[in-house]
Amino acid sequence: MMNANEYVESLKKLRKKVYMFGEEIRDITVHPFLKPTLNSIALTYQLAHDERYRDLLTATSHLTGRRINRFTHIPQNTDDLVKKVKMLRLLGQKTGSCFQRCVGMDAIITLSSVTYEIDQKYGTDYYKRFIRFLVRVQDEDLMCGGSMTDVKGDRGLRPSQQKDPDMFVHVVERRDDGIVIRGAKAHQSGSVFAHELIVMPTLSMRESDRDYAVSCAVPADADGIVYIVGRQTNDSRKMEECEIDVGNLQYSVAGHEALVVFDDVFVPWDRVFMCGEWDFSGVLVERFASYHRQNYGGCKVGVGDVLIGAAATIADYNGVSDASHIREKLVEMVYLNETMHACGLACSYEGVKLPSGTYYVNPLLANVTKLNVTKFPFEMARLAIDITGGIIGTQPSEKDFKHPAVGRYIEKYLKAREDIPTEHRMRIVRLIENMVTGTGLIESMHGAGSPQAQRIMIARQADLEFKKKLAKILAGIERS
Numbered sequence: 507m508m509n510a511n512e513y514v515e516s517l518k519k520l521r522k523k524v525y526m527f528g529e530e531i532r533d534i535t536v537h538p539f540l541k542p543t544l545n546s547i548a549l550t551y552q553l554a555h556d557e558r559y560r561d562l563l564t565a566t567s568h569l570t571g572r573r574i575n576r577f578t579h580i581p582q583n584t585d586d587l588v589k590k591v592k593m594l595r596l597l598g599q600k601t602g603s604c605f606q607r608c609v610g611m612d613a614i615i616t617l618s619s620v621t622y623e624i625d626q627k628y629g630t631d632y633y634k635r636f637i638r639f640l641v642r643v644q645d646e647d648l649m650c651g652g653s654m655t656d657v658k659g660d661r662g663l664r665p666s667q668q669k670d671p672d673m674f675v676h677v678v679e680r681r682d683d684g685i686v687i688r689g690a691k692a693h694q695s696g697s698v699f700a701h702e703l704i705v706m707p708t709l710s711m712r713e714s715d716r717d718y719a720v721s722c723a724v725p726a727d728a729d730g731i732v733y734i735v736g737r738q739t740n741d742s743r744k745m746e747e748c749e750i751d752v753g754n755l756q757y758s759v760a761g762h763e764a765l766v767v768f769d770d771v772f773v774p775w776d777r778v779f780m781c782g783e784w785d786f787s788g789v790l791v792e793r794f795a796s797y798h799r800q801n802y803g804g805c806k807v808g809v810g811d812v813l814i815g816a817a818a819t820i821a822d823y824n825g826v827s828d829a830s831h832i833r834e835k836l837v838e839m840v841y842l843n844e845t846m847h848a849c850g851l852a853c854s855y856e857g858v859k860l861p862s863g864t865y866y867v868n869p870l871l872a873n874v875t876k877l878n879v880t881k882f883p884f885e886m887a888r889l890a891i892d893i894t895g896g897i898i899g900t901q902p903s904e905k906d907f908k909h910p911a912v913g914r915y916i917e918k919y920l921k922a923r924e925d926i927p928t929e930h931r932m933r934i935v936r937l938i939e940n941m942v943t944g945t946g947l948i949e950s951m952h953g954a955g956s957p958q959a960q961r962i963m964i965a966r967q968a969d970l971e972f973k974k975k976l977a978k979i980l981a982g983i984e985r986s
């Protein structure tokens with residue numbers, strides 16, 4: 507297993523084309539906007555070497571028997587599914603941010619069952635190819651990016667109906683030695699810091715969309731791949747060389763996301779895990795989505811723990827921690843947070859074994875988990891803003907605080923409790939401000955699919971006929 511330094515060093519060897527703020531970034535490992543994200547991902551490597559977290563951060567490979575980072579592990583039982591959620595909560599607590607390595611983890615977990623099932627039906631050898639790739643990922647402890655969300659063009663049209671055929675990633679050429687893919691994936695968490703990108707279809711395809719039913723692994727610096735990093739709320743603060751104003755200097759409060767362009771990228775056959783089997787794209791998407799929605803009952807809860815702690819701290823600093831309405835609001839935040847966690851755990855404990863041996867979460871409960879995450883963090887943010895007070899929207903900048911002429915006024919007039927340094931109060935206000943107004947909340951809404959996607963999955967699994975029958979029996983309309 508790599509440690510944090512080895513991981514960062516390994517990235518320096520990649521030749522990636524990364525653009526941001528109108529320029530090409532030569533060294534992605536040092537840029538002030540990207541650095542906090544890199545620190546977050548690096549922590550997934552570092553904690554695997556910490557005895558205290560070994561049980562959560564590592565696992566035994568079912569393929570080689572070797573000790574591996576859990577981010578490269580395929581769940582072999584419900585305990586593995588539960589530990590996945592707990593590991594993510596721990597990392598959310600440590601970073602207060604998105605640590606980006608889970609998308610690739612869910613991609614390999616999903617492919618471990620779907621490639622197996624495609625082979626069962628079509629006699630292909632995708633599973634063997636995939637397992638070869640997976641052993642390398644585990645042994646070299648690679649960071650994988652999961653490339654699923656296509657840019658989608660006109661949302662009312664199927665992939666093959668789009669005027670521009672590149673609105674969904676597709677196969678443009680089949681050769682003896684491999685395929686060539688073209689298109690772009692949007693909102694790609696962690697992609698800039700990944701060693702490998704795992705491409706997957708973004709929705710259930712039909713026969714006419716055959717060329718869009720493609721899954722493969724591509725070295726993240728392959729020819730033809732271009733990364734364009736997205737802007738975020740408060741991003742320029744990170745470039746101001748300030749410390750207090752970014753709120754969470756080390757890890758930021760959100761990861762980075764990029765538009766990843768695949769401009770005719772060649773992929774050899776041994777890295778292709780689905781090519782034209784359109785009838786398996788639906789199950790692939792459903793499984794990946796469920797695994798990733800499970801996660802949100804971990805990572806977002808860990809981030810929620812930080813927010814609750816920050817809200818309780820500012821209440822202390824303001825001298826109002828004993829006020830009954832403040833205590834009630836903090837309890838409400840805890841209740842919301844633990845409800846998200848309970849769902850994440852429940853879908854894991856209810857996991858079942860798939861034909862390949864991989865364990866699968868309960869998809870209904872996983873979707874309920876994520877649908878809660880599209881609401882509860884917003885209510886928690888509202889409560890945190892309420893508890894913090896108006897200063898969250900008006901606090902002067904760090905530069906003014908350090909300014910020889912006006913700094914002393916800020917020092918004097920922003921003080922609350924006598925025994926708390928003004929700077930401490932300003933720091934916690936900034937942390938809360940960045941957590942409740944930043945990109946992290948948007949991620950809670952749209953990450954792992956927008957709320958409507960969860961509602962569709964919930965509706966599909968609700969079994970209303972069964973529930974109607976229960977009611978009719980009790981009402982004496984039908985017999986059991």
Ligand code: SF4
Pocket residue numbers: 603604605606607608609695761798801802805806949953
């Ligand atoms: Fe992982 Fe959560 Fe970030 Fe998704 S949002 S990549 S599950 S930390």
Ligand code: FE
Pocket residue numbers: 695949953954
């Ligand atoms: Fe996400």
